[in-house]
Amino acid sequence: MHGEPSTAQHAAASTAGSNAAAPRWQGYAARFGLGLGGLTAVLALWWLGTEVLAPAGGMARRxxxxxxxxxxxxxxxxxxxxxxxxxxxxxxxxxxxxxxxxxxxxxxxxxxxxxxxxxxxxxxxxxxxxxxxxxxxxxxxxxxxxxxxxxxxxxxxxxxxxxxxxxxxxxxxxxxxxxxxxxxxxxxxxxxxxxxxxxxxxxxxxxxxxxxxxxxxxxxxxxxxxxxxxxxxxxxxxxxxxxxxxxxxxxxxxxxxxxxxxxxxxxxxxxxxxx
CATH class of the missing domain: 1.10.3720.10 (MetI-like)
Structure with a gap:
């Protein structure tokens, strides 16, 4: 019937919703990756400061x-x-x-x-x-x-x-x-x-x-x-x-x-x- 949406229209709407959701999840993933990278950098600086650059036997190594x-x-x-x-x-x-x-x-x-x-x-x-x-x-x-x-x-x-x-x-x-x-x-x-x-x-x-x-x-x-x-x-x-x-x-x-x-x-x- 003319008043009912066709299967193609349902498919188009579903595809549009998926396309809208994809950038959102990509944005979340990008933010998570950047945040994880920042934490990793902090841990690396901590390790460098206490185990690599600190003198042997120094307080920092503790x-x-x-x-x-x-x-x-x-x-x-x-x-x-x-x-x-x-x-x-x-x-x-x-x-x-x-x-x-x-x-x-x-x-x-x-x-x-x-x-x-x-x-x-x-x-x-x-x-x-x-x-x-x-x-x-x-x-x-x-x-x-x-x-x-x-x-x-x-x-x-x-x-x-x-x-x-x-x-x-x-x-x-x-x-x-x-x-x-x-x-x-x-x-x-x-x-x-x-x-x-x-x-x-x-x-x-x-x-x-x-x-x-x-x-x-x-x-x-x-x-x-x-x-x-x-x-x-x-x-x-x-x-x-x-x-x-x-x-x-x-x-x-x-x-x-x-x-x-x-x-x-x-x-x-x-x-x-x-x-």
Whole structure:
């Protein structure tokens, strides 16, 4: 029948879809290849600097890739390192959760009320420019030793990108969405739940990704603050034992875990964009 697409039309549409998908996958493959090449270059420079150019018996040779990878395998299979990693990830989760619980409502309020933004903006800009690590002595005096000062420092470090990105998202909302909500007599909660939060979710996820990067940088020095577990504590332990290959293995593991956390945040953002 004339109203039904022919087999040839189906084949043409399928071919067009395949041709469109091919460049996309080729682009992904090219990016992956370039990224792998960059990592290989870093490993080559590491090897050259510690095993080829370093003098025999020098300190640099103790951080060579060969001994580092051997120590990393031993630490992951025959030590309590996985427990320390789990403790660090738990602290990251708690710090990020507290930052979200504080930052999202505050960002929504600041983005919605210009006078509140004018009142709080100078104080926020002042506080966020103070390094979280400079609060370490005060955090210990106020909260004592243990997890509480670590949670405070991580939350303080992570809250600012979440607040600022959430406020920016509210201010960039399409005014027609809010007018549409008013036209159907939506309550404030309905407007928040169905219009504002979906509209700023992308900005919140961007803030989360930035916060994770900051948290991961601040975490290790915070875990050198009178705690008995965590990756920062483990690094101090390897230093005290003069286990240099294990210390380098920890540095490598911290980089890998941070890379994976950032990749997860980017994946979540892409999933939201695709959805």
């Amino acid at each position: 951080f060579a890739p060969g001994a580092t990878f051997v120590s990393l395998g031993q630490l992951l299979t025959a030590s309590d390192l996985p427990m320390h990693v789990a403790v660090s990830l738990r602290r990251i989760a708690v710090g990020l959760g507290l930052a979200l619980a504080i930052g999202v409502p505050l960002g929504l309020a600041i983005g919605s009320y210009r006078r509140l933004e004018a009142a709080l903006s100078p104080a926020m800009q002042f506080l966020r420019m103070i390094s979280p690590l400079s609060w370490m002595p005060i955090a210990v005096m106020v909260f004592g030793v243990g997890d509480d000062p670590v949670y405070f420092l991580l939350t303080f470090a992570a809250v600012w990108p979440i607040v600022l990105n959430t406020a920016a998202g509210v201010q960039q909302l399409d005014a027609r969405w809010l007018q549409l909500a008013q036209s159907v007599a939506a309550t404030r909660w309905e407007t928040l739940h169905h219009v504002i939060l979906p509209g700023v979710l992308g900005h919140i996820l961007t803030g989360v990704r930035l916060a994770i990067g900051i948290l991961w940088i601040v975490l290790v020095p915070c875990e050198m603050l009178g705690v008995s577990a965590g990756m920062g504590y483990f690094i101090l332990d390897t230093r005290d034992r003069l286990a240099y290959s294990e210390l380098m293995a920890m540095v490598l593991l911290i980089g890998v875990l941070g890379f994976l956390l950032d990749a997860a945040a980017r994946g979540l953002y892409r999933y939201w964009r695709g959805g």
